[in-house]
Amino acid sequence: ANFAAEIMVIFGAFRNGFDYQHFHIFQWATLLALWGVVLSAVYMLRAYRRTFFGSSPEPGIAISDIRSAFRFPIALLVAVSILFGFFPQIAVQRIAPAFRNYFTATQ
Template identity: 55%
Template sequence: ANFAAEVMILFGAFKNGWEMERFHLFQIATVFGLWGVVISAVYMLRAYRKAFMGTLAARWKDLVDLRPGLRVPVTLLVGAALCYGFFPQSFVRIIAPAFRPYLSAGK
């Protein structure tokens, strides 16, 4: 989800930093950070594959799908999350007055 932000931070860190002999300190730290991103992506993709793409264990064969009584609350929560994701300004307008004193305190 934050891949674009991670890439921009890593590019900026690789470009700027304290000069050493041939590399600067931020370049070395960026290489380690990039390696951490790669390792975590591999770990996450392997976990996803094992959880969702693997064969179903025998102990889970008796599970049933979501009951009809729970479909309405789940649908409402998913709908609210989508509305908040696509139209965040409508919710920000509601909560903004409560945060104005905190945002203007530093000025």
């Protein structure tokens, strides 16, 4: 889904202000953004390959399990994520007034 959204934004930005004789700032910015998308894809794929298919830096080193000091923060983040996943209204009720004020001010 992310790739489709990126392509639609890039096509829309490239067509904005399009003139057959000149490249405008929209086209230059779009080409720069497209280059950023390509570089980020290369970086992500290289990191994925090294992480999951790369060799260990030193053979025989055992990777230990997570330390107990980190278990509580991770469990807390997981619990909050699950809570907001099942009950998003908790967060929406707190955020909605700020957005309501913002959207009425911009109209």
